[in-house]
Amino acid sequence: xxxxxxxxxxxxxxxxxxxxxxxxxxxxxxxxxxxxxxxxxxxxxxxxxxxxxxxxxxxxxxxxxxxxxxxxxxxxxxxxxxxxxxxxxxxxxxxxxxxxxxxxxxxxxxxxxxxxxxxxxxxxxxxxxxxxxxxxxxxxxxxxxxxxxxxxxxxxxxxxxxxxxxxxxxxxxxxxxxxxxxxxxxxxxxxxxxxxxxxxxxxxxxxxxxxxxxxxxxxxxxxxxxxxxxxxxxxxxxxxxxxxxxxxxxxxxxxxxxxxxxxxxxxxxxxxxxxxxxxxxxxxxxxxxxxxxxxxxxxxxxxxxxxxxxxxxxxxxxxxxxxxxxxxxxxxxx
Ligand SMILES: NC(=O)c1ccc[n+]([C@@H]2O[C@H](COP(=O)([O-])OP(=O)(O)OC[C@H]3O[C@@H](n4cnc5c(N)ncnc54)[C@H](OP(=O)(O)O)[C@@H]3O)[C@@H](O)[C@H]2O)c1
Numbered sequence: 435x436x437x438x439x440x441x442x443x444x445x446x447x448x449x450x451x452x453x454x455x456x457x458x459x460x461x462x463x464x465x466x467x468x469x470x471x472x473x474x475x476x477x478x479x480x481x482x483x484x485x486x487x488x489x490x491x492x493x494x495x496x497x498x499x500x501x502x503x504x505x506x507x508x509x510x511x512x513x514x515x516x517x518x519x520x521x522x523x524x525x526x527x528x529x530x531x532x533x534x535x536x537x538x539x540x541x542x543x544x545x546x547x548x549x550x551x552x553x554x555x556x557x558x559x560x561x562x563x564x565x566x567x568x569x570x571x572x573x574x575x576x577x578x579x580x581x582x583x584x585x586x587x588x589x590x591x592x593x594x595x596x597x598x599x600x601x602x603x604x605x606x607x608x609x610x611x612x613x614x615x616x617x618x619x620x621x622x623x624x625x626x627x628x629x630x631x632x633x634x635x636x637x638x639x640x641x642x643x644x645x646x647x648x649x650x651x652x653x654x655x656x657x658x659x660x661x662x663x664x665x666x667x668x669x670x671x672x673x674x675x676x677x678x679x680x681x682x683x684x685x686x687x688x689x690x691x692x693x694x695x696x697x698x699x700x701x702x703x704x705x706x707x708x709x710x711x712x713x714x715x716x717x718x719x720x721x722x723x724x725x726x727x728x729x730x731x732x733x734x735x736x737x738x739x740x741x742x743x744x745x746x747x748x749x750x751x752x753x754x755x756x757x758x759x760x761x762x763x764x765x766x767x768x
Pocket of ligand 1: 561585589590609610611612614647669712714756758759
């Protein structure tokens, strides 16, 4: 089958088209013919080797963390899917490889795709949808009437998280640049802050939750937006000790990871708020619940650009600009 792989870590030039063997099917696996995949900044971090201590992949590696397609074959123990089903998934992090014609994924990471979405829109959802769900529902327990700040409301994660927070009944502030203001408001944001001209920490106060997608100075400044008891959930900041423990990384990496978040945890404690790092995980059941919200018209896909399969490296380059408005999709199957 055709696939886009890396043989070594690096930048844009290490991604190449290749003929790869079709994936083997284990008993609890489902073989999916991929119709569309989407690109995430995670693909760039994997490509560069930035995550190799926590995600030690064997090379050559097929890139790609998000897909929609049609079930071709199922393993002996699979009960919930059959050939012909239209599905979508963020495969387990040990089973990635969406920039390819076929993939074998564990049954428990798969869900029927939203019936109202085409393959390209469906492929845009899993990773950012699960991230939004796990941040706002699992970690933050966001409730009706609470105030949430979502950084980068125009990005892949932000566009989904705003819509989910709206559905949960929250009051939403978000940061993005001025050109995105109106359409991000239409997604459900109550307050839009142009991060290039306004300091969000000067105008937002007494928030219950911040979803940080930026790390660095944005993460540190987000503390002052929260009221006592508030929650700072970061998907881009330093890993916390709980994540380090659960990561399975070597002990010296776990210690180093814990130390990286020392400063933000200390600052959070001083302000009587909590700091949590989230690394999203694959979850077919949550994807099924997300599909229901989409089919009910509560959440829609926000796709910026669709690239043909042959232009997969260009799709990665586009995401690398950091300017995507929603998601970037690759149409694998014409
Ligand atoms: N830990 C996890 O499980 C997890 C899961 C998903 C994503 N992530 C990480 O979260 C980050 C965001 O992911 P994504 O998919 O949403 O990225 P993305 O789609 O590439 O984000 C692009 C958007 O970010 C906006 N942006 C850039 N700098 C900004 C700033 N300083 N303030 C506010 N908005 C800004 C841009 O708007 P403008 O063009 O207006 O600047 C653009 O619309 C990435 O670092 C990704 O790796 C982590």
